[in-house]
Amino acid sequence: MYDVFFEHPVLIILVVLPILPNLWAIIHIFKNDFDTPQEKMIWLALAVFVPVIGGLAYLFLGRRRVVTNAKL
Numbered sequence: 001m002y003d004v005f006f007e008h009p010v011l012i013i014l015v016v017l018p019i020l021p022n023l024w025a026i027i028h029i030f031k032n033d034f035d036t037p038q039e040k041m042i043w044l045a046l047a048v049f050v051p052v053i054g055g056l057a058y059l060f061l062g063r064r065r066v067v068t069n070a071k072l
Contacts, residue, residue, distance in 0.1 A: 021055030
């Protein structure tokens, strides 16, 4: 059953490649702050429950919404 991945290593890349933006988005969301906690949860839910599109949407739109001058 898994022999097809060993016979065609390109398939591994095609399976893993769409997952990478989501993993990056989830990690980036946890490490950074947003204007409100609700906005942070919406981006997290989008990245988790809408796998490929959610990660790409965060990559192009959500990354700019991060608060850069947060008070410590």
